[in-house]
Amino acid sequence: MEVRTRFAPSPTGFLHLGGARSAIFNYLFTKKNSGKFILRIEDTDIERSKKECEEDIIKSLKWLGIEWDEFYRQSERKEIYKSYLNMLLENGNAYISKEGDGTQDKKDVIRFRNPGKKIKFQDLIRGEVEMETEDLGNFVIAKDELSPLYHFAAVVDDAEMKITHVIRGEDHIPNTPRQILIQEALGFERPHYAHLPLILGSDRSKLSKRHGAKSTFTYAEEGYLPEAFFNFLALLGWHPADDKEILSREELINIFELKRVQKGGAVCDFEKLNWFNREYIKKLSARELSERVKVFMPAGFDQNRYDIEKVVNLARERMNKLSDIVTEMDFIFKLPAYDKELLKWRGKEDSNKVREVLEYASGILNAVPPEEFSKNNIEKLVMPYADEKGRGEVLWPLRVSLSGKMSSPGPFDIIEVLRKEETLRRIREAIEKIQ
């Protein structure tokens, strides 16, 4: 039988990490089994459902590279629910409460006649789960024929869409028995269930509650690579048999199995996310990285002024995320204002000595033709002098004159990017500053 799964978010909020992870596990499981993945927007609550949330969910899934084979919106399927509702009403498994058994409902609502039996189901991750359903009472399944509620619509859709595996968050475990009850009343087949552990915040509470408003897409906007983010989330609550952690989507699909999903909730460690992102940034070619970094460049950065691939290569080891290009490389595009004291190595060098060093270095550089301003050439020419005078005494002021910063890439790296004219201009500026 063909495997069919669904990711069924409600567009009442953005796609948070937990939702994204559920989507990823559904996706990996489906691809592993050559099945079909269905995206179903559960917007039966018209009051709370928002178009922008649906858009956010779709945008986020696309960013993660998760594609669906079929797409549904529950608000467009009311006639289908209505017919099943009528079926239940006719065979007496549901009733309109005002006519019913003395409930205090103000309006007519449709209630499910709960047989109140014990429900047992097999969870692919947790094994057998057993629950009493009696205290659920005759719960409401629809406000009226055209306004089904979550449990009813979900059960009808899972059956109509021939879903074979329901893979969702652990917070749905208490919902499962009542959904099975509806299923049985309708004569539907029971799908396999797999309840994923929750993703927790550092205080171990449900992450979606804490940072409820934060969308997965904000990670895109901060400059996380989707492949890194996907990899990170895939390893939250699941782990392959071996120790390899950097895994491509294809590798993940190949080795994914529900049996290895963790039972306990997982705290989301953003330091580890950064590590994944750095690892993926490292793997990018200078060209790819330049492309990806472009959107993060502020208008003030004249990207045509310097060889952007060289700039990016200096930044890549220092970036957690793409947007860090701004804070790491701002000095290339515009020399920041800095205190002349910064030019003094360890803050205690004599001004005259600093000036002397910079003038000497300037002299060496001035003699080099512009086309020979490569890192290696310059390094070969300046290092003998630095070794003679003391590396710190020479390289520190030279680097600061070029970067204006306490910490930055080395002077020869910067020189190659800035090229002759700008290099000499900045050294000149430093010499004047130190007078």
Added chain:
RNA sequence: GGCCCCAUCGUCUAAUGGUUAGGACGGCACGCUUUCAAUGUGUAAAUCCGGGUUCGAUUCCCGGUGGGGUCACCA
């Protein structure tokens, strides 16, 4: 509170009825080094507690404790 789920380093996790309980992130130390970063080497750090079962439990069972989830005319 009722019901349900869960429990290995700070975090993500591996493993087995017998291991020096492994890896990764983060931390710390050292090396490299003009600074930062990167990198190399090393290092600290865990089986929640109590009972069983067993020759032997971190692993199996029970209880406790702890954490989490859920109890809508939301999903």
